[in-house]
Amino acid sequence: MTSSNTLTVIDNRTATKYDLPIENGTIRAMDLRKIKSGPDDFGLMTYDPAFMNTASCRSSITFIDGERGILRYRGYPIEVLAEHCTFLEVAYLLLFGDLPTPDELKTWVNDITHHTMLHETTKRFMEGFRYDAHPMAMLVSTVAALSTIYPEAKDIHDPANRLLQIKRLIGKMPSISAMSYRHSLGFPYVYPDNDLSYPENFMNMLWKMVEPKYAANPVIARALDILFILHADHEQNCSTSTMRSVGSAHTDPYLTTAAAAAALAGPLHGGANEAVLGMLDEIGSKENVPAYVKKVKEGHGKLMGFGHRVYKNYDPRAKIIKWTAERVFAVTGRNPKLEIALELERIALEDEYFVSRKLYPNVDFYSGIMYQAMGFRPEMFTALFAIPRAAGWLAQWQEMITDPEQKIARPRQVYTGQELRQFIPMDKRARALHAKIA
Numbered sequence: 001m002t003s004s005n006t007l008t009v010i011d012n013r014t015a016t017k018y019d020l021p022i023e024n025g026t027i028r029a030m031d032l033r034k035i036k037s038g039p040d041d042f043g044l045m046t047y048d049p050a051f052m053n054t055a056s057c058r059s060s061i062t063f064i065d066g067e068r069g070i071l072r073y074r075g076y077p078i079e080v081l082a083e084h085c086t087f088l089e090v091a092y093l094l095l096f097g098d099l100p101t102p103d104e105l106k107t108w109v110n111d112i113t114h115h116t117m118l119h120e121t122t123k124r125f126m127e128g129f130r131y132d133a134h135p136m137a138m139l140v141s142t143v144a145a146l147s148t149i150y151p152e153a154k155d156i157h158d159p160a161n162r163l164l165q166i167k168r169l170i171g172k173m174p175s176i177s178a179m180s181y182r183h184s185l186g187f188p189y190v191y192p193d194n195d196l197s198y199p200e201n202f203m204n205m206l207w208k209m210v211e212p213k214y215a216a217n218p219v220i221a222r223a224l225d226i227l228f229i230l231h232a233d234h235e236q237n238c239s240t241s242t243m244r245s246v247g248s249a250h251t252d253p254y255l256t257t258a259a260a261a262a263a264l265a266g267p268l269h270g271g272a273n274e275a276v277l278g279m280l281d282e283i284g285s286k287e288n289v290p291a292y293v294k295k296v297k298e299g300h301g302k303l304m305g306f307g308h309r310v311y312k313n314y315d316p317r318a319k320i321i322k323w324t325a326e327r328v329f330a331v332t333g334r335n336p337k338l339e340i341a342l343e344l345e346r347i348a349l350e351d352e353y354f355v356s357r358k359l360y361p362n363v364d365f366y367s368g369i370m371y372q373a374m375g376f377r378p379e380m381f382t383a384l385f386a387i388p389r390a391a392g393w394l395a396q397w398q399e400m401i402t403d404p405e406q407k408i409a410r411p412r413q414v415y416t417g418q419e420l421r422q423f424i425p426m427d428k429r430a431r432a433l434h435a436k437i438a
């Protein structure tokens, strides 16, 4: 008798029936390989551009229910973590699977704090960039350059060595981001201050001028820490799957993290927060919102900060950001762009085009408005996303490295090119041939 937990497939080419086991709501793509039209057939594959319906790993880190707008790290709802934890506590949770005890947290914070300093050569490396270099390009290059400073990071199979590099990366991401910011302003770099918390120290490295000791505004520091928590992980998104894919070649974690950060920089991913500000500038005022929405519906561009591959409901992170923004604005004053954003959200959420496609504001819609109120220039926004996401990337990287089922990532393709061709010597090639290729 056929087991109920199987999928029965009949190949009409051969009238052969196959029973494929179903596990965790998936069939194994490799089980399809035995479905062949004949002995010379390679076997069936799935065609899934952009991985719309392919699980590439088992993961116990982050859970998302996109239909219901749920996000949990290691089983804890994001709302609870944002309310009660610090970012470093959450980073520990992502990496080790459980919330730290007070002693574990103390040691962890101490360890990260003692890895915030950068090698002096990093400063000279940074100085080579043009004054107007984009912070994300500087961040990607500088994280990759750390690989030259810590060559032992190559030993990715040694758990202690892996943990050391993880601590270094989490410690140094704010230092590099702050350096890239100061570089673009022409200000001298600020060294880390070990007395300060993770977000306060970041603020110190960004904004300290001549005062002997930087005093961070506690509301801004807490808001930044909440934003770090919200951005810390998001399961198999574009940058995380890049992290896993590049890491699967056993590349060291600095080069791998740089690759993930490069993926994050794109405007469809983490770069959307910067693009939202550009869009709000272009709209200019609340009155222009309907005309802008009409243009988007006619196919001219997208509403940046709207839509998500997984969420078909309000992004839970956007809800928390909206609520945190009010506290920030109480200190900084209201960002006038908020009025435009609220109107955009109101109109879009009532519009059939957005409703039928289930397009809701995502994490990037309100974060930029808040970052700007805090004093960041839009070019810096994606680096602010990359700092906490490094914890998620590294947790996912570690899970991948220690998963015996994982191998080097290597998708297949459906070849659509020429069959075997005769080589044409140079003097016999006709111009028409080149025109065809172009």
Ligand code: CMC
Pocket (backbone or CB within 6 Å): 237, 267, 268, 269, 270, 271, 272, 296, 301, 302, 303, 304, 305, 306, 307, 308, 309, 310, 357, 359, 362, 363, 364
């Ligand atoms: N504005 C207008 N239309 C949109 C938008 C948008 N922001 N997003 C999707 N659509 C339309 C799209 O044109 C398509 O319409 P149709 O069915 O008529 O062709 C439909 O909605 C489905 O969209 P899709 O492009 O198939 O969806 P996707 O899952 O491939 O893309 C996305 C997801 C996030 C790339 C996309 O929604 C988008 O480009 N949004 C704007 C950029 C953005 O805010 N990115 C940040 C994502 S969240 C944080 C992160 O990942 O870093």
